[in-house]
Amino acid sequence: MRITGLETTLFACPPAGRRRTAGAPFAGCVVGLLTDSKLSGIAIGGSDLRVELAALTRQFLKGEDPRAAPALWQRMMDGRARSAGRAKTRAAMALLDLSLWDLKAKANDEPLWKTLGGSRPRVNAVASCSDGTLNDTELVKWFTDLAREFGFKSGMLRPGRDAGTDRRRLGRVRKALSSDAGEPELAIDAAGNWTAEQAIRRAREVERRFDLAWIALAAPRRDATGLKKVSDSVRAALCAGRGLRFPGDFQPHFQERSIDLVQVDIGLNGITGALQLADAAFGFELPVMLCAAPGNIQAQLAGAMPYVMNVEVTAPRPTEELFTTDVRIEDGHAVAGDAPGNGLGLNRAALARAAVQKLPARSSGR
Amino acid sequence: MKITGYRVEQYLMRLDRAIADCNLASGVDLLPGSILFLETDENITGIALGAGAGLDGLFKFIEGADPREVVGLWCRMNDSLHKIGNRGITSFGLSAFDMALWDLKAKIEDAPLWRTLGAREGRVKAYASGLDYCLTDEELFAFYRRMAELGIDSGKLKVGLDLNADMRRLGIMREALSVASRSPALMIDSNEYWSPKQAVRWIRRMEEKFDLIWVEEPARRWDYHGLRQVSRQVKAAVATGENLHSVADVYPLIANRAVDVLNVWTGHSGVTGCLQVARLAQAFDLPVSMMNAQANYMAQVAAAIPNHWMMEVVDPGREHCLKFDNRIEDGFIVLGESPGWGVEVDEKKLKELQAHPPTGRGQFPFPRREGAGRYIVPPAKGEVPW
Numbered sequence: 182m183r184i185t186g187l188e189t190t191l192f193a194c195p196p197a198g199r200r201r202t203a204g205a206p207f208a209g210c211v212v213g214l215l216t217d218s219k220l221s222g223i224a225i226g227g228s229d230l231r232v233e234l235a236a237l238t239r240q241f242l243k244g245e246d247p248r249a250a251p252a253l254w255q256r257m258m259d260g261r262a263r264s265a266g267r268a269k270t271r272a273a274m275a276l277l278d279l280s281l282w283d284l285k286a287k288a289n290d291e292p293l294w295k296t297l298g299g300s301r302p303r304v305n306a307v308a309s310c311s312d313g314t315l316n317d318t319e320l321v322k323w324f325t326d327l328a329r330e331f332g333f334k335s336g337m338l339r340p341g342r343d344a345g346t347d348r349r350r351l352g353r354v355r356k357a358l359s360s361d362a363g364e365p366e367l368a369i370d371a372a373g374n375w376t377a378e379q380a381i382r383r384a385r386e387v388e389r390r391f392d393l394a395w396i397a398l399a400a401p402r403r404d405a406t407g408l409k410k411v412s413d414s415v416r417a418a419l420c421a422g423r424g425l426r427f428p429g430d431f432q433p434h435f436q437e438r439s440i441d442l443v444q445v446d447i448g449l450n451g452i453t454g455a456l457q458l459a460d461a462a463f464g465f466e467l468p469v470m471l472c473a474a475p476g477n478i479q480a481q482l483a484g485a486m487p488y489v490m491n492v493e494v495t496a497p498r499p500t501e502e503l504f505t506t507d508v509r510i511e512d513g514h515a516v517a518g519d520a521p522g523n524g525l526g527l528n529r530a531a532l533a534r535a536a537v538q539k540l541p542a543r544s545s546g547r
Numbered sequence: 548m549k550i551t552g553y554r555v556e557q558y559l560m561r562l563d564r565a566i567a568d569c570n571l572a573s574g575v576d577l578l579p580g581s582i583l584f585l586e587t588d589e590n591i592t593g594i595a596l597g598a599g600a601g602l603d604g605l606f607k608f609i610e611g612a613d614p615r616e617v618v619g620l621w622c623r624m625n626d627s628l629h630k631i632g633n634r635g636i637t638s639f640g641l642s643a644f645d646m647a648l649w650d651l652k653a654k655i656e657d658a659p660l661w662r663t664l665g666a667r668e669g670r671v672k673a674y675a676s677g678l679d680y681c682l683t684d685e686e687l688f689a690f691y692r693r694m695a696e697l698g699i700d701s702g703k704l705k706v707g708l709d710l711n712a713d714m715r716r717l718g719i720m721r722e723a724l725s726v727a728s729r730s731p732a733l734m735i736d737s738n739e740y741w742s743p744k745q746a747v748r749w750i751r752r753m754e755e756k757f758d759l760i761w762v763e764e765p766a767r768r769w770d771y772h773g774l775r776q777v778s779r780q781v782k783a784a785v786a787t788g789e790n791l792h793s794v795a796d797v798y799p800l801i802a803n804r805a806v807d808v809l810n811v812w813t814g815h816s817g818v819t820g821c822l823q824v825a826r827l828a829q830a831f832d833l834p835v836s837m838m839n840a841q842a843n844y845m846a847q848v849a850a851a852i853p854n855h856w857m858m859e860v861v862d863p864g865r866e867h868c869l870k871f872d873n874r875i876e877d878g879f880i881v882l883g884e885s886p887g888w889g890v891e892v893d894e895k896k897l898k899e900l901q902a903h904p905p906t907g908r909g910q911f912p913f914p915r916r917e918g919a920g921r922y923i924v925p926p927a928k929g930e931v932p933w
Binding site: 432 | 613615616617618619620621622623625652656658662663664665666667668794795797798801802819822823824826827829830831832851853
């Protein structure tokens with residue numbers, strides 16, 4: 182099988198009817214990597230990457246056998262050694278890697294998790310509310326609905342403006358996620374917006390009443406010294422990795438043990454880079470959290486990673502009818518099915534209706 | 548497809564030439580061999596060269612499973628060893644099952660393993676390694692010249708007991724390789740015989756005359772202080788890792804910056820474990836180098852490791868009951884399109900070897916030599932032919 186070309190579609194769905202986030206429309210870019218067979222490799226990304234995708238495909242992928250997905254990832258990394266750190270280049274590489282792996286699995290007529298050598302994934306899922314603008318009522322409704330329908334027992338939310346707000350909202354989320362099964366697991370995603378000292382004050386204040394399982398990005402993502410300082414002063418595990426673009430960026434975190442839980446984002450690392458990071462983390466005895474991705478296909482990787490703790494879920498199922506996924510959330514776990522490839526299916530008619538020429542300025546890619 | 552059973556065939560092999568390092572300078576030419584055959588309900592059999600032990604205890608974790616789920620099965624086997632640890636001869640058992648499972652996974656796809664693992668080309672740079680302590684100077688030259696004529700431009704000499712002889716033989720190796728390159732890459736391997744400071748003293752003396760690219764096992768495998776000290780005091784890179792068994796063993800070396808080139812091999816818990824080690828190394832921008840293997844079969848894995856440098860080729864003649872689909876060309880191991888490892892067992896020949904075991908000399912694996920890490924015991928009269 183050889184790669185012949187690429188088709189990309191930009192789409193934007195209005196926020197109306199979506200309970201997931203308050204304001205941002207769901208928008209992004211659908212990639213179809215075409216081959217000389219009937220198969221095409223599908224991936225969905227969050228921004229307009231058409232220029233980068235086309236250039237990378239032309240330069241590195243055309244005429245190649247998609248079964249060499251990992252080698253092609255390396256080829257793109259080496260070929261763009263100077264610009265691979267640019268957010269758009271990196272995200273485009275990751276999208277192409279996702280499509281290549283989709284083809285590699287489809288060529289074997291097997292689900293991606295099996296191509297990766299994994300056992301069938303059934304992995305802890307964390308309900309992650311990445312929208313910090315929800316008011317208390319919206320926040321409680323979001324978590325209550327998710328707990329009721331999908332059995333989530335673990336939740337992560339963005340911090341409020343002070344520790345008092347955090348404690349109030351955490352209390353409400355804890356109640357929303359509580360069940361006969363017992364206390365839920367609670368976590369905060371600070372998104373790198375605090376300094377280490379702010380994080381320590383806030384977290385210790387919150388920890389007087391709440392048992393936080395982890396804090397994501399309690400300090401800027403590269404600040405290994407700061408994150409280590411926070412980790413040494415709070416009970417919660419420190420979690421970082423989102424937004425880091427090279428495996429080398431993780432070195433100081435591994436070296437200093439500045440984090441206790443490694444976020445791995447297939448949206449920036451593709452599958453090839455994610456597997457690499459997961460094995461490196463395993464070597465350092467650090468568990469892995471897989472960041473949210475459209476269709477929750479990140480769960481496909483869990484069975485092939487030796488030390489996965491959980492997957493982040495921002496949308497338990499696609500609500501826009503643009504695409505379908507073979508990963509379902511049940512009883513608080515993400516479970517992958519048997520559909521060949523990464524399990525993403527496109528609804529061509531709906532996609533055509535949502536197609537746009539330009540993405541809205543403020544949008545959510547997940 | 549399901550795993551249904553396995554069998555192990557043990558045999559003895561007489562090498563075409565003896566091999567040695569400084570620990571057993573007189574060398575061996577008789578090696579124990581074993582082959583694991585992993586059977587399925589669909590008439591495809593996976594093999595692993597080297598079977599280890601503790602297989603019965605591990606088999607229950609893969610029996611009835613789909614071999615395509617090899618990484619998940621690796622995790623199950625690894626977890627089952629929680630209390631005794633993934634180490635020693637049992638670790639080789641885990642490695643063997645993992646390797647046979649990967650062979651099956653590739654054979655199900657009808658692809659060579661390098662393709663299943665995602666390599667773009669079945670091609671791996673080779674370096675020559677004589678395991679040559681027991682070779683005369685003439686044999687030493689002949690070996691490296693033969694390798695150089697295959698395009699191999701790098702060589703690794705066994706050293707450790709006699710500095711003058713080591714220097715002389717380094718010169719012979721360089722001369723022999725010079726037809727492949729004007730500046731052949733030179734390496735030495737002392738197989739943990741020296742203390743770190745002995746290593747520093749001798750390597751610095753060698754470096755006055757030779758530009759060494761790496762020095763292998765200049766201190767004990769777990770001694771990250773010693774390895775790091777050598778690395779800081781000599782120009783050459785420190786290579787080590789071939790006596791470790793898993794990513795857990797490698798972790799202290801990497802965390803303490805005690806290794807510059809990581810030697811990887813099947814004993815790092817199979818293909819799955821070997822990839823883990825290679826990826827850990829890659830995250831720390833370290834190159835890895837695949838250890839030698841019968842029929843060079845591990846080149847299948849090396850081809851799929853992006854941070855792989857070059858693979859050790861010994862070629863002592865130990866493939867009498869094997870047929871394999873790879874060759875050395877222009878200094879590279881070139882892998883064919885045969886599925887899986889590309890290795891087939893000649894069962895008729897194997898039965899002959901079992902029925903009429905060859906005889907030979909030496910003790911394998913090599914024991915540790917007297918004086919190791921403390922004082923040097925030079926070769927006794929007649930111990931080496933040079």
